[in-house]
Amino acid sequence: MASSNVAGNVPAFLNQNPKDRVIVLGVPLPLLEKVGLYALLAAIVVLPMVYDGYDIYEFGKILMYMLAVLGLNLLTGFNGQFSLGHSAFFAVGAYSTAIMMDQLGMPYWTTIIPAAAVCFVAGFLFGLPALRLDGLFLALATFALAIATPQLLKYDGIAHLTGGVQGIVLDTPYPPAWVDGIVMSITGEELSVDRWKYMFTALVAVIMFAGAWNLVHSRTGRALIAIRDNPLSAKTMGINTSIFKSAAFGVSAMYTGVAGSLFAIMDEYLAPESFTFAEAIKFLVGGVVGGIASLFGAIFGGWFVLEIPNFADLVASSLENYINNPQGLTGLIYGLFLIFTVYVMPMGAAGLAQILVHKISTRR
Amino acid sequence: MDLFIEQTVSGLASGAIYACLALAVVMIYQAIDHFNFAQGEMAMFSTYIAWYLMDDAGLGLPFWIAFVVCIIVSFIGGAAIERIVFAPISDAPVLSHIIVFIALFSMFNSLAGFLFDFTPKQFETPFGHTALIDGVISAHRAGMVAVTLIMLAMIYAFFRYTPIGLAMRAAAAAPESARLVGIRVGFMLALGWGLAAAVGSVAGMLIAPITFLTPDMMLGTLLYGFAGAVVGGLTSPLGAVLGGFLVGILENWMGTFVVGSQLKLTVALVLIIVVLLVKPAGLLGRVVVKRV
Numbered sequence: 202m203a204s205s206n207v208a209g210n211v212p213a214f215l216n217q218n219p220k221d222r223v224i225v226l227g228v229p230l231p232l233l234e235k236v237g238l239y240a241l242l243a244a245i246v247v248l249p250m251v252y253d254g255y256d257i258y259e260f261g262k263i264l265m266y267m268l269a270v271l272g273l274n275l276l277t278g279f280n281g282q283f284s285l286g287h288s289a290f291f292a293v294g295a296y297s298t299a300i301m302m303d304q305l306g307m308p309y310w311t312t313i314i315p316a317a318a319v320c321f322v323a324g325f326l327f328g329l330p331a332l333r334l335d336g337l338f339l340a341l342a343t344f345a346l347a348i349a350t351p352q353l354l355k356y357d358g359i360a361h362l363t364g365g366v367q368g369i370v371l372d373t374p375y376p377p378a379w380v381d382g383i384v385m386s387i388t389g390e391e392l393s394v395d396r397w398k399y400m401f402t403a404l405v406a407v408i409m410f411a412g413a414w415n416l417v418h419s420r421t422g423r424a425l426i427a428i429r430d431n432p433l434s435a436k437t438m439g440i441n442t443s444i445f446k447s448a449a450f451g452v453s454a455m456y457t458g459v460a461g462s463l464f465a466i467m468d469e470y471l472a473p474e475s476f477t478f479a480e481a482i483k484f485l486v487g488g489v490v491g492g493i494a495s496l497f498g499a500i501f502g503g504w505f506v507l508e509i510p511n512f513a514d515l516v517a518s519s520l521e522n523y524i525n526n527p528q529g530l531t532g533l534i535y536g537l538f539l540i541f542t543v544y545v546m547p548m549g550a551a552g553l554a555q556i557l558v559h560k561i562s563t564r565r
Numbered sequence: 566m567d568l569f570i571e572q573t574v575s576g577l578a579s580g581a582i583y584a585c586l587a588l589a590v591v592m593i594y595q596a597i598d599h600f601n602f603a604q605g606e607m608a609m610f611s612t613y614i615a616w617y618l619m620d621d622a623g624l625g626l627p628f629w630i631a632f633v634v635c636i637i638v639s640f641i642g643g644a645a646i647e648r649i650v651f652a653p654i655s656d657a658p659v660l661s662h663i664i665v666f667i668a669l670f671s672m673f674n675s676l677a678g679f680l681f682d683f684t685p686k687q688f689e690t691p692f693g694h695t696a697l698i699d700g701v702i703s704a705h706r707a708g709m710v711a712v713t714l715i716m717l718a719m720i721y722a723f724f725r726y727t728p729i730g731l732a733m734r735a736a737a738a739a740p741e742s743a744r745l746v747g748i749r750v751g752f753m754l755a756l757g758w759g760l761a762a763a764v765g766s767v768a769g770m771l772i773a774p775i776t777f778l779t780p781d782m783m784l785g786t787l788l789y790g791f792a793g794a795v796v797g798g799l800t801s802p803l804g805a806v807l808g809g810f811l812v813g814i815l816e817n818w819m820g821t822f823v824v825g826s827q828l829k830l831t832v833a834l835v836l837i838i839v840v841l842l843v844k845p846a847g848l849l850g851r852v853v854v855k856r857v
Contacts, residue, residue, distance in 0.1 A: 349833065485667055544653070
């Protein structure tokens with residue numbers, strides 16, 4: 202029981218070989234990963250040169266969801282704690298940014314770090330009682346948190362800050378003059394707000410992703426993973442499980458909260474209805490389908506949760522004569538994919554990729 | 566004082582609904598050691614089925630026939646979900662179970678909107694809405710309490726006095742020993758799911774005339790159901806019922822006299838966390854001792 206891994210049991214062969222000895226189609230795996238990583242980075246840089254308007258806004262949204270899912274992955278996949286309530290931390294981040302912009306008149310880009318700090322503290326504090334709750338009960342407590350959040354945001358007592366049911370309309374995040382100047386001198390065109398929003402989101406997302414990468418591959422990251430795999434042994438080895446678990450909750454809330462900040466900045470508007478349990482389900486879907494114990498899985502997950510509603514709309518519009526309520530289709534497809542993932546690929550898309558790599562590399 | 570009595574009685578009435586859901590949650594918790602996060606959505610979907618059976622655009626059946634048919638359909642549906650979805654992953658880690666519950670949640674929620682559209686629907690009640698006893702309680706709320714109590718008595722009798730009820734209790738308490746004495750544990754699990762779904766459908770049909778029928782109507786209600794189950798003790802069906810009624814009264818008291826109606830769900834959140842931290846066994850639950 203103690204050794205059972207929340208993220209599904211990792212096939213033994215994945216841990217057999219040291220990574221650098223795995224050869225895929227004649228290329229060592231670490232080199233392949235590095236090439237993949239730089240290709241991804243290059244794609245992130247090239248995208249705004251090619252796309253504009255709604256397309257680039259969508260790509261920004263993918264990166265935003267990637268961050269939110271990453272927060273959940275750090276908590277559930279790497280530390281073994283459940284959360285069905287990450288929509289609450291998403292809301293804390295979004296509202297922190299919105300209130301700082303709206304009430305204090307701070308420029309949008311200065312709100313990210315304070316909002317991250319607020320979310321870290323919120324997550325850390327929620328993580329303290331969570332220490333005493335085992336997996337299932339933590340899921341229940343966070344479920345309650347997710348359901349109570351929209352009502353709490355509408356509360357009259359804080360409506361002068363949150364705008365109550367109406368929400369808050371924010372200023373448009375215009376690009377700084379110097380960025381505009383650089384772009385102008387290179388392309389001769391003015392930088393559109395949509396492109397700038399994407400660039401800003403991408404910058405934050407890449408920095409945060411690199412941070413998560415370093416965290417997971419550090420001493421702290423190994424401690425988190427040890428706590429997930431066997432809390433008792435971890436404690437015996439001298440890891441302060443309480444501090445690490447609460448801190449993991451804090452860091453996780455920080456990632457999802459920064460995603461919330463970016464959400465507020467990108468949409469220039471936020472209201473309590475954006476932070477319902479459905480949002481928490483989205484993060485869970487992204488985490489699980491992408492691979493909950495994987496950083497790259499979060500990228501796939503972010504893309505997945507954003508594309509599925511579009512896909513559902515497409516299906517609905519092609520069946521226009523038979524379907525009256527296409528909004529209903531998205532949740533159905535999310536659910537089907539969740540069950541499919543649990544049955545067929547418990548480690549998500551990232552796990553599937555790992556297995557494929559193994560299959561190819563051991564083929565004689 | 567009048568307000569106090571009125572709020573207490575109306576709290577008892579909504580407590581009846583929470584008691585039903587809490588009971589359904591505890592039945593599944595005892596059988597498979599998991600919370601059914603989709604319990605509320607299953608109840609909501611059952612209620613849509615009842616609406617379809619009664620509505621003129623549907624089959625146009627009278628209330629009580631639709632009521633019984635809906636319970637039977639929910640029972641079969643619940644048992645089918647256990648057999649089809651949960652039986653294959655009974656050995657999977659906790660996270661897999663939670664994910665599948667959330668998947669069911671999402672699917673039922675959107676399926677209801679998809680099939681029956683998202684506009685709130687009026688759900689008729691056989692009791693009417695006339696006020697009883699100087700306007701302290703409406704006829705429908707009194708009927709809610711009565712139906713709940715009758716159903717709880719029937720479930721108690723079922724578990725206490727019938728051989729199959731005994732077998733179900735055995736299968737939940739000690740699956741391996743039960744299997745050794747010839748009880749089909751898998752079948753009992755399916756029965757338990759069916760019963761839980763049926764109890765949930767009754768809760769849905771009773772609360773729909775008050776809240777109107779929408780895909781999201783059960784979200785807050787389920788939270789109170791969970792709170793009831795936690796307060797009463799997750800290992801005790803009687804505790805769950807008691808907890809449900811207590812939470813119903815507490816909700817109304819807090820809502821009217823302390824925090825106002827806008828923070829009612831937060832009350833449930835705080836209640837769940839505090840009880841889980843301070844007295845995880847609840848009022849009537851067993852203290853579970855885990856071997857390390």
